[in-house]
Amino acid sequence: MAGILLLLALAVFPGAVQGLWPMPRSITSGTTALKLSPGFYIQASAVNPPQADxxxxxxxxxxxxxxxxxxxxxxxxGAYDMSVVQSASTLPSLTLSLEPGATAESISTEAVKALGSRSEGYSLTVPSDGSAATLTANSTLGLFRGLTTFSQMWYEYDGQIYTISAPYDIVDSPAYPFRGFMLDTARNYFPVSDIYRTLDAMSWVKINTFHWHITDSQSFPLIVAEYPELAQYGAYSSSDVYTPTDIQNIVSYAAARGIDVLLEIDTPGHTASIADSHPEYVACNQATPWGDFANEPPAGQLRFTDPAVRNFTTSLLSSVAKTLPSTMFSTGGDELNINCYTQDNQTQAELISTGLTLEEALSAFTQQTHGSLIAEGKTPVVWEEMVLDHNVTLANDTIVMVWISSADAASVADKGFRLVQAPSDYFYLDCGGGGWVGDNPAGNSWCDPFKTWQRAYTYDPLANLTAAQIPLVLGGEQLLWTEQSSPTNLDPIVWPRAAASAEVFWTATSPGGGALNVTEALPRLHDIRFRMVQRGVNAIVLQPLWCALRPDACDINA
Amino acid sequence: MAGILLLLALAVFPGAVQGLWPMPRSITSGTTALKLSPGFYIQASAVNPPQADxxxxxxxxxxxxxxxxxxxxxxxxGAYDMSVVQSASTLPSLTLSLEPGATAESISTEAVKALGSRSEGYSLTVPSDGSAATLTANSTLGLFRGLTTFSQMWYEYDGQIYTISAPYDIVDSPAYPFRGFMLDTARNYFPVSDIYRTLDAMSWVKINTFHWHITDSQSFPLIVAEYPELAQYGAYSSSDVYTPTDIQNIVSYAAARGIDVLLEIDTPGHTASIADSHPEYVACNQATPWGDFANEPPAGQLRFTDPAVRNFTTSLLSSVAKTLPSTMFSTGGDELNINCYTQDNQTQAELISTGLTLEEALSAFTQQTHGSLIAEGKTPVVWEEMVLDHNVTLANDTIVMVWISSADAASVADKGFRLVQAPSDYFYLDCGGGGWVGDNPAGNSWCDPFKTWQRAYTYDPLANLTAAQIPLVLGGEQLLWTEQSSPTNLDPIVWPRAAASAEVFWTATSPGGGALNVTEALPRLHDIRFRMVQRGVNAIVLQPLWCALRPDACDINA
Known part of the structure; x- marks a missing residue:
């Protein structure tokens, strides 16, 4: 019956649930107008003890x-709706409560629990007859997700705040526990305020992981209390840094919005900026031609065969990790350039003296750095090369990020590792802006073309996986590498595109059980895009407004 | 000698003239530091009578x-430069004067003169010994261009405003009279403030024509005093409009910055929005499937066979044109869909009754509309199809815009018309953002890939033209069609890319006479990009800052 009611609603009002993103996994909605009482309030007093966040x-x-x-x-x-809104019932309040037996903890506590042990589900009922709405969950994190859904139901015109789709009855929870967005703050720097705004937008679409690629070969903006020289010499400037206080503020801001911060300090590659303070730790630092030593300039990789470098890296990673509440920490591990080490006399001498191969030394390095993270209670996260191109010994619960190609997910699963879907051929937000290396007039982006929201949205996270492998898929994320991005284009290059994967990994299938489809999604994506703009995020427009106001009129065969 | 001085400067300080964009056509610069006096001032009292703009x-x-x-x-x-700046001489002032015999008129008057009769050249001398700088020109417009160059010479650090490249000796004038930027304000609307900011940025790179594609099938934001119903029914909303006052303000704002406004009211295609107020004037209005009737939704074209439509269009165009100071006005003329008229009973009946072919009727329509514009003193401007796909009789001095392909310029020149280079394969700023029509998951931009600044910069405006045809090339423009753009991404999608053609059509060749080249240009393009950001324009970043600080280190073979 629920399904029939939804179908009726969609038939009568094509935009009936157009505000909701990601679409709840179970929803019925109606065609009745309902307006917020001028005295409308949200009652959270039943959640005890009270939680500040x-x-x-x-x-x-x-x-x-x-x-x-x-x-x-x-x-x-809005004028179109006023005739039905005038006579509509008035919603007095929304009452929040935890399920019987649930313990009230802060959102911030819930948001950083281990993957799989968080409770993000909620039930939300909005009657159309003027009785109070109710939101229940097993945790404050679930209540937060429900508040997010509730805030997307409402429109405004002429002083009235209303929906035309009451009653709502929603029972919702995410399909996947990891729904992320990655930002690179090393190719170009982003002030803390940009990260706050991005976290807000992430929370609006229920993204729960901020994968923060904080350092790279170009700059080291992270001030580490124990190693201040890294940012002192490796940051772009003394103001292009994240202080320990900045990090704590960002982590707290995120957690209060249901977002776990997965920090990545990429090692042993992508570390030329460490040479600015510790040149002795880095092989092929700024070596030329850079194309022989790295995938992009500048070259520079940690000399992981050197015991001093192993000890430094181990100490660096655990020094940072221990300050963070997340159960995850990424050591990176992508794009190791072997030639860099082949040409490095010190590395070759150390391999000879130890009798290890380069791969064996890499495994020893990784085991040491990961060991200290595990001792700090962290689950290590690595890029796919660590398991597909190198034979590194990793803890069984290590999380592997698939990025080179969507086709690699099955290979990672074949090795038995849990994985996060971050494939460049679907989820890289930076593709298609032309080549950025100099002296290359005809160069296009290496991952051309632009990855549209439609492409991201039609990604199948379970393609080519066996039934037994499906539980290995933790979720996925869209990613912004920032060779060609900075605060001036952050919002329009990320939003609303990054909302695509947020729905793929929350909703996974349509509430009716069918595949997600771009034609159903577009009016809702317009809606969340316009709402983001109203809230101060400069999300890019997807179509002429003429099309946004006429669902399907601009479809290719319309 | 001048050339040698420049080469020396470039060898010693790779960034010596990095601030100048477009590069002056004749320049010598040095390697001496010079700072602005705290009391530095610009003296314009020699320009008589005084001109307010x-x-x-x-x-x-x-x-x-x-x-x-x-x-x-x-x-x-900045810290790098301080040792030489501390002991530098101080520049007390810049003195402006007109050449002997020149008459002082306002910039605004000069900026809207006919193409070819404007004087944009100037001579600028900045001594390194502490004597005053001088700027001379034949017109206030030339002085304005010189002021723009002067403002790009200076950097700031620790309270000092300085250059390290004095002395400067510049004699400059543009290679082409038409250097434009086109904005479409019909697919999505842009508030007046966005247009002001864009005009400012245009003026910083000496772009002198704002081609304003103000109406289209999606919306009609232009309030025409004689036809208020057009915007009343055809604009997206009562606030998404340009009032007659807005138009005058924009035209004045532009002219004071050396920019002529070339307004385009596209006819007879791209006019579905006229049907919102005059349905009887429009064939195939919102006909489906739209792909049979138009290149994009919604379909709708003026019934140019109808005498009432001819008279209406003629009156509309001249009503608007007569309020504008420019000597140019565009009637559009792109992408006429013949099937729309084949299927339109009224059009077919009118063709039968008049005995005209559709092409003959189109020519009669165009002669009538252009005739009234010519009577208002305007030179008509059209898109290339009017001469390449249709056999329309046009005045000899009609200006033709090449857009479909750079290969079409030679065809237009073969017909003897003056032309503006606006080829989609080099200059369309909207390409590469993915397909925007709905229900099309795998769709990419019709003009993929993204047109990089490098591609625009390497455009040869004279390719495939005979020596006799070269004078027909008036210049060129980059263009932003806004199906996927709005105020939220305007700055980063336009800037600094649109500066590429600004230099192609101002400088044309390197000051040494060789071809423009992207490797020489990149440090200067970084510089103008960062300066734009300092002035409040959110220009996109081109590379990691690491590269921007190290010219050539990120070149493909570096």
Missing amino acids: LLAAVAQTELYLRTDNMQRLVLGR | LLAAVAQTELYLRTDNMQRLVLGR
Whole structure:
């Protein structure tokens, strides 16, 4: 019956649930108008003991309801709805409560629990008859997800805040535990305020992991208390840094919004910036031609055969990791250039003296760095080459990120590792902007073409996997490498595209059980895009407004 | 000798003239540091009678000098230069004057004169010994161009505003009279403030024509005093409009910055929005499937066989044109869909009753609309199809815009028409963002790939033309069609890419006479990009900052 009600709603009002992103996994909605009472409030007093971050989320939700000023995307906009809204019932309040037996902890505590042990589900009921709405969950994190959904239901016109799709009955929880967005802050630097704004937008689409690629060969903006020289010499400037306080503020800001921060210090490759303070630790530092030593300039990789480098790296990673609440930490491990080590006299001498092969030494290095992270209670995360190109001994629960190609997921699964889907051929947000290396007039992006939201949205996270391998897929993320990005284009290059994977990994299939499809999704993606703009995020427009107001009129065969 | 001095400068300080864009056509510069006096001022009193817009430009230049806060893009940034700056001479002033015999008129008057009759050249001398700098020109417009160059010479560090490249001796004038940028404000709307900011950025790189594609099938934001119903029903909303006052303000703002506004009201195609108020004037209005009737949704074209439509269009165009100071006005003329008229009963009946072919009727329509524009003193501008696909009788001095392919320029020149280079395969800024029509998961941009600045920069405006045809090339422009653009991404999708053609059509060849080359250009393009950001334009970053600080280190074979 629920399904029939939804279908009716979609038939009568094509935009009936157009505001919701990601689409809840189970939803019925109606065709009745309902408006917020001028005195509308969200009641969280049943959550005991009170949680400061939940109360802040309640206040933020009430603020969004009052300030989104989001006119519905329909011909005639808000005015079109006023005839039914005038006579609509009024919603007095939304009441939050935890399920019987649930213990109230902060959102921030819940958000950083180990993958698989978080509770993000919720039930949300919005009656159409003027009785109170209710939101229940097993955790404050679930309540936060429900508040996010609730805030997407409402439009504004002429002082009225209303929906035309009451009643709502939603039972929702994510299909995958890892739904991420990766930002590279090393190719170009992003001030803390840009990261806050990005975390807000992530939370609006229920992304729960901020994969922070914080350092790379170009710069080392991370101030590490024990190793201040790394940023002092490796950052672009004394102001292009993240202080320990910045890191804690960002981690707290994220956690209060249901987001775990997965920090990555990429090793042993992508580390030329470490040579700015420790030249003795880095092989082929800024060696030329760079193309012989690295995938992009500047070349430079840690001399992992050197015991001093192993000890330094181990100490560096655990020094940072121990300050972070997440159960995950990434040591990177992508794009190791073997020639760099073949040409490095010190590395070759150390291999001869130890009798190890380069691969054996890499495995020893990784075991030492990972060992210290594991001792700090962290689960190591690596890029796919660590298991596909190198024979590194890794803990069984190591998480592997697939990036080179979507086709590699099956290979990683064949090795028995849990994996995160981050394939460049679907999820790289930076592709298609032309080549950025100099002296190359005809050069295009290495991962041309541009990865559209449609392409990301049609990604099948389980393609080519056996039934037994399916549980290995933790989720996925879209990624922004920032050779050609900085604060000036951050919002439009990321949003709303990064919302595509947020729905792929939350909703996974349509509430009716069918595959996700771009034609159903487009009106809702328009909606969340316009809402993001209303909230101060400069998300790019997807079509002429003419099309956004007329679902399907601009379809290719319309 | 001049050439040798420049080469020396480049060898000693690779970034010596890195701030100048477009590169002056004749320049010598040195390697001496020079700083602005704290009391530095620009003296324009020799320009008589005083011109208000020149005085405003002087004040704006003084403001940029004091507020750009632009650190030089070099390793160590501004601190690197301080040793030579401390002991440098101090520049007390810049004195502006007109050449003997020149008459002082306003920049705004000069900027809208007919192509070929404007004087944009100037001579600028900045001694290194502490004597005053001088700027002379034949017109206030030339003085304005010189002020723009002067403002790009200076960097700031620790309170010092300085150059390291004095003395400068520049004699400059543009290679081509038409250097444009086109913005489409019909697919999505742009507030007046966005247009002001864009005009500012255009003026910084000496672009002198704002080609304003103001209406299209999706919306009609232009309020025409005589036909208010067009915007009343055809604009996206009552606030997504340009009032007559807005138009005058924009035209004035542009002219004071040396920019002529070439307004385009596209006819007879791309006019579905006219049907919102005049359905009787439009054939195949919103007909489906749209692909049978138009290149993009919605379909809709003026019934040019109808005398009422001819009279309406003629009156509309001249009503608007007569309010504008430019000598040019575009009637569009691209992408006419013949099937739309074949299927239109009214059009077919009118052709039968008049005995005209469709092409003959199109020619009659165009002669009538152009005739009234010519009577208003305007030179008509059309897209290339009007001469290549249709046999329309046009005035000999009609200006033709080449857009479909760079290969079409020679065909237009063969017909003897003056032309503007606006080829999609080099100059379309919107390509490469993925397909935007709905229900098309694998769709990419029709003009993939992304047109990089490098591609635009290496465009040869004279390719495949005979020596006799070369004078027909008036210049060129880069263009932003806005199906996938709006205020949220305007700056990063346009800038600094649109600066590429600005230099192609101003400088044309290197000051030494060789071809422009991307490797020489990149450090200067970085510089103007960072300066744009300092002035509030969110230009996209081109490379990691690591590369921007190290010219050539990120070249493909470096």
